[in-house]
Amino acid sequence: MDLEKHPQRPAAPAEPEGIRASDADRDRIADILREAMAEGRLTADEHAERVDSVYRAKTVGELEPLVRDLPIPGGVPRAAAAPAADVPEEPAGPADNLVAIFSSSTRKGRWRVGARTNAFALFGSVEIDLTEALFGQRLTVINATSVFGSVEIRVPENISLRGSGTGIFGNFEVVTLESPEPEAPVVVVNGYSVFGSVEAKPKRGKFIADLQDRVRKHLDKHLDRNLGKHLGH
Structure with missing residues (x-):
């Protein structure tokens, strides 16, 4: 065959929905789901199911249907919003990991809670005490797994x-708890235990000091940052 007369055809570029999803793509969708959970648009079961699908997705096309019925952060309906590629991504750091294998792992005292925490106990124990922690976001998700061990969470x-x-x-x-404060932090604990235990409950007599003031300052800072981004364009 004459290769000069029949040059090899270059591969066609993938359709946008067929592009492989990046970690940033998954984190952006997870952020939208977290906001929807905090606003009461999704139940805990729905949130857990969709988040699981987010981190199983391989392409951008598999991610978009998971938030198609939700507004983007800020309350703007998705149909009226800019395309996903133009939506500024919220900063999302890696998940905190607490692992106890034939040992114990404890996190307590005054510390800043991340958006996601993975707790894993195998013939060991993990203790997470949030009673003096600083919440930098409305929604905190803890994925707890216990196999012949225990994971204990106090809020x-x-x-x-x-x-x-x-x-x-x-x-x-x-132990389900609903704060009377509409802007209070929300902690969601998902996971499973096998021949072990996962327990999450409030610690009696422990409260976040100046909760409203702290949340208000965080929201003001978030709004100022987004406004600065828009003014800078």
Whole structure:
């Protein structure tokens, strides 16, 4: 065959929906789901199911349907918003990991809570005490897994605590708590236990000091940052 007369045809570029999803793409969709959960648009079960699908997705086209029925952060309907590629991405750092294998791992005292925490106990114990922690975001998700071990999570009484999970020959218990403060942080605990236990409940008598003032300052800072981005363009 004459290669000069029949040059090899270059591969056609992939359609936008067929492009492989990056970690930033997944984090952007997860952020939208977190906002929807905090606003009451998704239940804890729906949120957990969609987040699981987010991190299983391989292409951009698999991600978009997961938030098609939700507004983008800020309350703007997706149909009236700019295309996803033009939406500024919220900063999303890596998840915090607490692992205990034939050992124990504890996080307590005054510390800044990240948006996501993974807790894993295998023949060990993990303790997460949020009663003196600083919340830098409305929604905090803790994925807890216990295999022949225990994961114990304590929260102050003036935040919202939600979650769902499965106990297989073990115990998975989340004591649901709804804060009367509309802007209070929300902690969602998901996961499962196998021959072990996962327990999340409020710690009696422990409260976040100056909750409203702290949340208001955080929201003001967030709004100022977004306004600065828009003015800078």
